[in-house]
Amino acid sequence: MKTTETPAPPPAEPGASVSEVAAPVAGPPRRKKEGAVLNVFSHGVLVIWAIMVVTPLLWAVMTSFKDDSSIFGSPWALPDRLHFGNWARAWTEANMSGYFLNTVLVVGGSLIGTLVLGSMAAYVLARFDFPGNRFIYYLFIGGMSFPIMLALVPLFYVVNNMGLLNTIHGLILVYIAYSLPFTVFFLTAFFRTLPTSVAEAAFVDGASHTRTFFQIMLPMAKPGLISVGIFNFLGQWNQYMLPTVLNTDPDKKVLTQGLVQLAVSQGYKGDWSGLFAGLVMAMLPVLGAYIIFQRQVVQGLTAGALK
Amino acid sequence: MQHGKYRFIVGFLAVPLGLYALFVVWPFIQSIYYSFTDWTGLSPEFKMVGFDNYKRMLHDDIFWKSLQHSLLFALVLPIVTISLALFFAFMINVGGRRRRGGPAITGVRGSSFYKIVYFFPQVLSIAIVALLFQFAYNPDSGAINSFLRGIGLGHVQPLWLGDPSLALWxxxxxxxxxxxGFFVVLFSAGMASIPGELYEAALIDGASRATTFFRITLPLLWDTVQSGWVYMGILALGAESFAVVQIMTTGPGGPDYSTTVLVLYVYQKAFRDGQAAYATTIGVALLVVTLAFAAIVMRLGRRERLEF
Known part of the structure; x- marks a missing residue:
């Protein structure tokens, strides 16, 4: 970002730093002065980074309402009027609706599958002692640090031989398999923190292991399931590498692929405004969900790394 | 809790483990095996060729270029990202000045606003981000160059992705x-758990903010920084760099192989050139690099930690 470091500071910034400087009254004078200079500098940097993060996103939203000629003629000018047609074209003609549907199906299926299978495996690994327990645990964990691309070459042919290539359910199974390492890692740690006494009491009362798991342990593990669920949702919704390799049928494409495909084909068709509308369309639901569930999203995404 | 225990264990593990073994473990084992064959991926026939693929790789200029770029990614990206994130997180959490009647240590004003905004890119797909910046970098009509023209720098119009010496950067x-943004939020969570008394003591002793950072914050945060470092390196070698290079650059990997990375080269050899066996050989090299990277960071990290 060599160039964007120099945008003119927005009007808000000098005002904010002036009030920052003026506010403190207490403290020895030397510290105050040094602190003030540092404060203006550091606050300025924070503001600049915030601008650098937000500008491309706002620019994309703005561009999605412009017509093609002004996108190329004057990228920074406001749209002459709101071209809602871009959005309609993207949704129907550029098949964004189809990509959305595919993504929802794939992510919905694989998210449920990941949570169910992941919590089953994690529960057994966390709570039961049996030969091979450690081995299986590390087998799962190892999957987190291996480059997935290495496995994708043979995987393509494994999936092809099973007749699962370019199918939604095939993609779901692969998504689940590649989400298991982190899910098992996270949920094993979580199940270990839950008290054993409740499960033992249920067992004494005659509940089977299976029933104890589904009726007692799963509800107790809800906070962990939510965190890891959000983590997997974002990872699977934004997944690009797996579908690029395993899902090449134009009708089955998911959002990320569809947008890239759209960008490539716009080179010939020239409907750039429609492409921007598509991009924004794909961005807004996740950004909206993030703003609403901000606390949970941040917890879900950072919890794993903090453990 | 012995009753039916093993039946339960098997019943619960069978499906997840089976799926994982079939789609993850088995392909990994296969790909190491394939790297010793001449399999094209197009026909089911192949024969063992020993180390031929590895010998070929050692004389492949594009492989060396990809390796070089991947190593650069693994080295530069974590350093830049983590330093920036540490600076931002420190400012957001500890950098604020004392307000009357408030706690001794606070973040700057609007700290929660910054945390929310900085995290935006993390929730977006890397594919969308790459597409967006591809437009921004466009030399004629892109946002960056037209911004430069707008502020009177009309003579500075780099080709960005079209310039072999700039594209990788x-x-x-x-x-x-x-x-x-992800690391800012991650480090913020870590910093929040550092007891405030430590900072107060440092302040009373007259420590500057830089001293406070290097003597208190960084050592106490080191574990998080280290795991973030490994995480970032794995991303930079794998999925993230694949998406960005494959979507943004011409070729992809161009111009003139100036942006090609190992993960992209594996993909191209396997699915574009029909050289699946050779692709797995490069993949094995990528695996070695990734594991070596993680091991080195862990090792360096341990030594660093003893100093404090």
């Missing part, structure tokens, strides 16, 4: 843009 900048 453009790609890296996008990855920095999209990952820094």
């Amino acid at each position: 453009c790609v890296m900048a996008v990855l920095v843009w999209s990952t820094t």
